[in-house]
Amino acid sequence: MTLLQVEGLGIDFGGLRAVNDVGFAVAPGEIVSVIGPNGAGKTTLFNMISGVYLPGRGKITLDGRDVTGMAPNRLAERGLSRTFQNLQIFQRMSVLENAMTGCHLKERGAILSDLLCLPSSRRRSAVTKARASELLERVGLARAAEHEASSLSYGALKRLEIARALALEPRILLLDEPAAGCNAVETEEIDHLIAEVAKSGVAVLLVEHDMKLVMRISNHIVVLDRGEKIAEGSPATVSRDPRVIEAYLGTQGAEAGHALG
Amino acid sequence: MRLSRKHLTLLVLALLIALAPALFPSNFYYRIGALIFVNGLAVTGLVVLIGFAGQISLGHAGFAGIGAYACALAPGYLGLHPGLAMLLGAVLSGGVAWLIGRPILRLKGYYLAVATLGFGILVSMVLANEAKITGGPDGREVAELGLRGALATIGIGLSNAQFWYAATGLAMLLGAWVALNLHDSPTGRALRALHDSEVAARTVGVDVARLKLSAFVIxxxxxxxxGSLLALMNRFITPDVAGFLHSVELVTMTVFGGVGSVPGAILGAATLTLLPQALTVLQQYENLILGLIMMLVMIFMRDGLLPSLMRRLKGRG
Structure with a gap:
């Protein structure tokens, strides 16, 4: 069963073909990673799938429905949630409020009841607060809940973004380099977290540079180079693929094989 | 239970409003106080728009103009009670904001500033030029609200200045309560979120266009x-209430006091209403010193008067 299906997806920036004819599928509970050298078009691909960029070509299907070019907030309503490579934290809000904002779709209600602080508004906020606190606990940020988000370390902010994305209770989660800038311990924590999320039936689409992490947790890997898909398959298949090795480290294949293996 | 920040803020505001008259040397100060509260109400709205949602407007005096002239015109033309005219003005302003906000709020930053500026100028031009209806640049008299007389018959005798001090103070307090409610509500969180990162707000499901519009209407x-309160208090109104200068004044008060903070913006309104009065002793140097103080505050207290002071008090400055 497929949750997310991408077919022939492409986009140009000016004359540059940033992404061209990329296709793959993600099933519930599956972890699919998109890898490739810098500038291969991984983040651009993510931005198209999450509705931030309008694709120039191709089709995106979510749960059997065509969602190509749909706005991010509509996609969120359909259960698609994401994190960002260059953090997009709500800096002037507290850590807890950041996580609470992830519950927006469930907690939004009549503005009038929010303006007058009616019981329904307070009830919605209370439910959200409990839910967000649970998620902060899960990513190890419970003790920082009341701090201003801008005071957190880079690794902690990465985890906060994951907590916010999980607050949507997504059916598919897009993680853009969740382990970038994190130390070994933090990477391992994120590793566990992703595996746990997938186990609960959420489809995970991952962009990550940490090859050890990718090889360990992915069910399926899609390799991009210069905007095109050059290989696809299980971690074992992909790491032996000569085109992948070449794309990663030019012609110094032996070294590349070592890095990927 | 510990007093929440919202209730503490409201308590301090209420105490200040109630206790300040003890220090008033003359009746004139009630009027200054009422002016502060009228401005305080307008800047609280700007905190919602600029401080929460991060959208600028240099034309909000236009809405003050609509509110003021609703009170000036509706009693005569439609036979409405001035109090109802105030409500009519609010509905009208909200409706106009909803209409113009849809196209205008797609703009960002200085483009949005110029577009809202245009709206403000439009309103003040209409008010100045439609002299047959509005009285033109010379202004127009406004009917008596009548509430003071009603209070007198039930034994609450207030001077005119005292009545308006109390009425506008209460209105500002209510306005602050509503804005503080919004701040910590689901809608308020979504507004502040889109202020910090529109793309992230979108990806958690926030309908950014709709929420910006809501903040604009509010x-x-x-x-x-x-504007309505100003008209009813002064019993007279001129198109200046909708003028560009008034719009800029309101934004300046908001940013000066602390754009993200309701009590901050109110402090800004109080300071910038009081300072010109206090500086009159300097005669021709008045504007020079006023400008200098404003520059120094913005250079050394970038977040505005109140947030910067609070941070210094907490020892994080």
Whole structure:
């Protein structure tokens, strides 16, 4: 069963073909990673799938429905949630409020009841607060809940973004380099977290540079180079693929094989 | 239970409003106080728009104009009670904000500033030029609200200045309560979120266009009520209430006091209403010193008067 299906997806920036004819599928509970050298078009691909960029070509299907070019907030309503490579934290809000904002779709209600602080508004906020606190606990940020988000370390902010994305209770989660800038311990924590999320039936689409992490947790890997898909398959298949090795480290294949293996 | 920040803020505001008259040397100070509260109400609306949602407007005096002239015209032309005219003005302002906000709020930053500026100028031009209806640049008399007389018959005798001090103070307090409610509500969180990162707000499901529009409408209603109160208090109104200068004044008060903070913006309104009065002793140097103080505050207290002071008090400055 497929949750997310991408077919022939492409986009140009000016004359540059940033992404061209990329296709793959993600099933519930599956972890699919998109890898490739810098500038291969991984983040651009993510931005198209999450509705931030309008694709120039191709089709995106979510749960059997065509969602190509749909706005991010509509996609969120359909259960698609994401994190960002260059953090997009709500800096002037507290850590807890950041996580609470992830519950927006469930907690939004009549503005009038929010303006007058009616019981329904307070009830919605209370439910959200409990839910967000649970998620902060899960990513190890419970003790920082009341701090201003801008005071957190880079690794902690990465985890906060994951907590916010999980607050949507997504059916598919897009993680853009969740382990970038994190130390070994933090990477391992994120590793566990992703595996746990997938186990609960959420489809995970991952962009990550940490090859050890990718090889360990992915069910399926899609390799991009210069905007095109050059290989696809299980971690074992992909790491032996000569085109992948070449794309990663030019012609110094032996070294590349070592890095990927 | 510990007093929440919202209730503490409201308590301090209420105490200040109630206790300040003890220090008033003359009746004139009630009028200054009422002016502060009228401005305080308008800047609270701007906190919602600028401080929460991160959208600028240099035309909000236009809505104050709509509110003021609703009170000036509706009693004569439609036979409405001035109090109802105030409500009519608020509904009208909200409606106009909703209409113009849809196209205008797609703009960002200085483009948005110029577009809202245009709206403000439009309103003040209409008010100045439609002299047959509005009285033109010379202004127009406004009917008596009548509430003071009603209070007198039930034994609460207030001077005119005292009545308006109490009425506008109460209105500002209510306005602050509503804005503080919004701040910590689901809608308020979504507004502040889109202020910090529109793309992230979108990806958690926030309908950014709709929420910006809501903030614009809410702040327009605040400005409108502020204009209505000014008209009813002064019993006279001129198109200046909708003028560009008034718009800029309101934004300046908001940013000066602390754009993200309701009590901050109110402090800004109080300071910038009081300072020109206090500086009159300097005669021709008045504007020079006023400008200098404003520059120094913005250079050394970038977040505005109140947030910067609070941070210094907490020892993080």
């Amino acid at each position: 702040s327009a209603v605040y400005a409108s009520l502020s």
